[in-house]
Amino acid sequence: MLMLNIGDGKGKTTASVGQIIRFLGHGFKVCFIQLFKDNDYYGEQNILLGLENLDFFSFVKKHPCYLYNVNSERLANLCSSAMDKLRELTCINSKKYDLIVLDEFNVALRDKLINEDEFVALIKKLSQKSDIVVTGRGATKVLIDIADLVTEMKEVKHPYKNGVQARKGIEY
Amino acid sequence: MLMLNIGDGKGKTTASVGQIIRFLGHGFKVCFIQLFKDNDYYGEQNILLGLENLDFFSFVKKHPCYLYNVNSERLANLCSSAMDKLRELTCINSKKYDLIVLDEFNVALRDKLINEDEFVALIKKLSQKSDIVVTGRGATKVLIDIADLVTEMKEVKHPYKNGVQARKGIEY
Numbered sequence: 472m473l474m475l476n477i478g479d480g481k482g483k484t485t486a487s488v489g490q491i492i493r494f495l496g497h498g499f500k501v502c503f504i505q506l507f508k509d510n511d512y513y514g515e516q517n518i519l520l521g522l523e524n525l526d527f528f529s530f531v532k533k534h535p536c537y538l539y540n541v542n543s544e545r546l547a548n549l550c551s552s553a554m555d556k557l558r559e560l561t562c563i564n565s566k567k568y569d570l571i572v573l574d575e576f577n578v579a580l581r582d583k584l585i586n587e588d589e590f591v592a593l594i595k596k597l598s599q600k601s602d603i604v605v606t607g608r609g610a611t612k613v614l615i616d617i618a619d620l621v622t623e624m625k626e627v628k629h630p631y632k633n634g635v636q637a638r639k640g641i642e643y
Numbered sequence: 644m645l646m647l648n649i650g651d652g653k654g655k656t657t658a659s660v661g662q663i664i665r666f667l668g669h670g671f672k673v674c675f676i677q678l679f680k681d682n683d684y685y686g687e688q689n690i691l692l693g694l695e696n697l698d699f700f701s702f703v704k705k706h707p708c709y710l711y712n713v714n715s716e717r718l719a720n721l722c723s724s725a726m727d728k729l730r731e732l733t734c735i736n737s738k739k740y741d742l743i744v745l746d747e748f749n750v751a752l753r754d755k756l757i758n759e760d761e762f763v764a765l766i767k768k769l770s771q772k773s774d775i776v777v778t779g780r781g782a783t784k785v786l787i788d789i790a791d792l793v794t795e796m797k798e799v800k801h802p803y804k805n806g807v808q809a810r811k812g813i814e815y
Contacts, residue, residue: 472802472813476654480794481646485661486654489687492664493657494812496686514668515661518694569812602813619807621800622652627793630644635791640666640741641644641774 472619473598476606477577480624481642483606487572488515490604491525499569500524502560502601506553506575507534513643526568528556534575535582543584550584557593566600573605581609591617644791645770648778649749652796653814655778659744660687662776663697671741672696674732674773678725678747679706685815698740700728706747707754715756722756729765738772745777753781763789 474490476483491501503525509532510516519525530553535546553576560571579585591613597603605614615621637643646662648655663673675697681704682688691697702725707718725748732743751757763785769775777786787793809815 474653474813475799477799478797481792482648482654482658482661482794482796485665486658486796487661488664489654489657489660490812492660492690493686493815496689496691497811499686499812514665514671517668518664519668522690615799618800619802620653621798622654623797623799624654624658625650625795625797627647627649627787627795628790629793630791639669640671641646641662643665 472602473594473617474602474604474620474622475577475610475614475618476604476622476624477608477610477615478623478625479608480626481629482624484574486622486624487574487604487606488519491519491570491572494570495522495524498524500567501570501572502526502568503528503572504553504556504574505529506550506579507531508575509533514640530556535578535584543582547584550579553579554585554589557590557597561593561596568601570602570604571597573603575607576605577607577610577614580611580614587611587613644774645766645789646774646776646792646794647749647782647786647790648776648794648796649780649782650795650797651780652798653801654796656746658794658796659746659776659778660691663691663742663744666742667694667696670696672739673742673744674698674740675700675744676725676728676746677701678722678751679703680747681705686812702728707750707756715754718754719756722751725751726757726761729762729769733765733768740773742774742776743769745775747779748777749779749782749786752783752786759783759785
C-alpha cells in the first residue's frame with residue numbers, strides 16, 4: 472500500500488514516525504529514509520536509532536531552502552544517492568522491509584530534484600512487497616493518483632503566524 | 644502550548660506518537676494518556692512502554708462504538724478515572740512532564756463523557772507547565788478556540804472506501 476502524508480500543516484513526519492513505532496511494535500521490519508534533515512537536530516532520530524528492526528538512512532542533510540547557494544543541478548546530484556538507495560531496495564528479492572518511509576521525498580519531487588517517472592516506477596515495484604509512506608509538502612498529481620491512502624495535514628491554527636519560533640520537541 | 648490533532652483522516656494518534664518520540668529524543672519527559680484503546684492491540688504501546696522518561700496510562704480500554712451495550716452514564720463513569728489522573732497531574736507543583744498527550748479525549752468531549760468546562764480548566768492549568776496534545780475526532784469549538792496549534796488530518800483518499808479492512812501496523 473502506498474500512503475502519502477501531505478499538506479502545509481504539522482504532523483507529516485511525526486505521523487510517519489508514529490507509523491514506524493506501530494510497525495516495530497508488531498515486530499515488523501522498517502526502513503526509514505530521510506531527505507534534507509540534519510542528523511543532530513531532530514529528536515526522533517535519537518530514539519529511532521536505538522530501536523531494533525529499523526534501518527535508518529539520511530541523505531542531503533539540509534533542507535533546500537537553506538541551500539540557496541547550491542544550484543539545482545548540484546542539489547539533484549546530492550539527491551541521487553537517495554535514489555541509489557531506492558534502486559538498491561528494489562533489487563532485493565526477498566521481503567526485507569514491511570514498511571519503507573520516504574520522509575520529505577515529496578519536496579524533492581516538487582522541486583524536480585529527483586525524476587518523477589523513475590521514482591514512480593521504483594515505488595510501484597517496492598509497494599508490491601512493502602507498505603510505503605511518502606511525506607512532505609508538494610506531492611505531485613501522479614503520486615496522489617497512484618497512492619492508496621492520502622492524508623492532508625491541514626493547518627487550522629498555527630502559532631508561527633503569531634511570531635512563535637520553532638521549538639525543540641515541537642518542530643524538531 | 645496546547646495542540647490538537649483533529650479530523651476524519653489518518654494520523655492523529657500516530658502524529659502524537661511521533662511527537663512523543665521527538666520529545667523523548669531530546670531527553671524530555673512525557674506522559675501519554677490514552678482513552679478507548681486496548682492494551683494488547685496497538686503496536687505502538689509495545690515500543691513506548693520500553694522507553695525511558697515516558698509514563699503511560701490507559702483508561703476505558705474499548706472504543707465507545709464497541710460498547711453499545713454500555714449506557715452513557717456508565718461510560719462517563721468509566722472516563723472519570725481518566726479525569727482523576729488529569730486532576731492528579733494538576734496537583735503536582737514541580738514540572739513533571741514536558742509533554743502530556745491525551746489520546747482520543749476529543750471523542751470523550753464530543754460524546755459528553757467528560758465535562759468540558761472542567762476539562763478546559765484542567766488543560767489550561769496543565770499547559771502552563773507542559774505542552775499538551777489532544778487527539779481525536781470531534782474537537783469541540785471551545786477547545787479549538789483555546790488551542791495554540793490545530794491540525795486537521797483530512798482524508799483525501801482512503802482504501803476503506805474500496806472495502807479494504809483495517810490492518811496490523813497500518814491502523815493498529
